[in-house]
Amino acid sequence: MLLGISGSLRKEATNRKLIRAAAALYGTDYTEADLNLPLYDGDLETEHGVPAAVATLATQIAQAEAVIIATPEYNQSLSGVLKNALDWVSRTDGAPWRNKPVAIMAAAAGRAGGARATYALRLAMVPFRPRISAGPELLLAASAQQFDDTGMLTNDLALKTLTEAMDTLRHEARSQF
Numbered sequence: 521m522l523l524g525i526s527g528s529l530r531k532e533a534t535n536r537k538l539i540r541a542a543a544a545l546y547g548t549d550y551t552e553a554d555l556n557l558p559l560y561d562g563d564l565e566t567e568h569g570v571p572a573a574v575a576t577l578a579t580q581i582a583q584a585e586a587v588i589i590a591t592p593e594y595n596q597s598l599s600g601v602l603k604n605a606l607d608w609v610s611r612t613d614g615a616p617w618r619n620k621p622v623a624i625m626a627a628a629a630g631r632a633g634g635a636r637a638t639y640a641l642r643l644a645m646v647p648f649r650p651r652i653s654a655g656p657e658l659l660l661a662a663s664a665q666q667f668d669d670t671g672m673l674t675n676d677l678a679l680k681t682l683t684e685a686m687d688t689l690r691h692e693a694r695s696q697f
Contacts, residue, residue, distance in 0.1 A: 522546050523584035525553045527591035527602035527637075532671075534627035534663035535590035538682075541673040542588050542625070545686040551584075553577055553605075560607040574608040581609065582616035586623070586693040587650075593628040593637035598644065606644055617648035621692040623685055625658040627666070633659030653689050656681050 524539035536552070543550040557573050558564065564571075570578075581587060591598045609616060624641055626634025638659065642652060658681050660666055666675045673679050 521549045521551055521584050523551050523553055523580050523587045525555065525587060525589045525602070525605070527555070527589070527599040527641075529556055529601055533592070534660070534667060535592050537667050537671045538590045538625060538627045538658075538660060538663070538673070539588050540671065541679075542590075542623070542682055542686055545683050546586075546588075546690055547686075548585065551580060553580055555601050555605045557605055557608055560604055560611075565611060570608070570612055574605075575612060577605065578609050578612040578614070578616045581620060582614060584620065586621040586689050588623045588625070588689070589641065590625045590627060591634060591637045591641050593626060593630065593632070593634040596636045597640040598637045602641070603644060606648075610648065615648070617645070617650045620650045621653065621689055622650045623653045623689040625660070625682075625685070627660040627663035629663060631661050633661035633663070635659050651692060653685065653692055655688070656684050658682050658685055 522543055524543055526536040528535045591602050624638050626638045628634035668674050
């Protein structure tokens with residue numbers, strides 16, 4: 521199973537469309553994570569434990585063959601929604617990210633296509649010790665113009681890059697480590 525994580529909560533977010541396009545190219549069962557989680561609060565955790573939605577996310581990560589993360593760029597970094605999810609999952613048992621093949625990509629309105637967000641995401645992921653794919657890196661600029669009305673990616677160069685990225689991730693996921 522492939523797990524897709526969009527750093528945006530919007531139903532029609534271009535990052536959500538991007539992970540769906542990537543999943544179709546990857547070619548296996550696909551599940552999309554729900555990052556609609558409470559803000560991390562140590563007092564909340566102490567009083568009630570890890571929320572069920574966070575435990576579900578950690579289980580999805582642990583059970584996935586590979587993970588695709590697509591993040592928007594908000595104020596030159598990854599989204600707060602995505603960072604919050606990473607913080608919560610870090611509080612679960614079992615190190616679900618350890619050695620997990622992960623592809624990072626971004627869809628953003630700006631000309632850089634989310635380059636700073638993906639860099640910040642890589643830094644945030646380091647403590648978890650996943651196997652982050654070296655690429656090719658997909659940074660989709662002017663993302664609102666890159667999909668048709670059905671959500672299909674229309675940029676030929678981006679589609680070629682995404683295909684190669686998913687081939688690389690699939691190879692990484694299915695190789696012995």
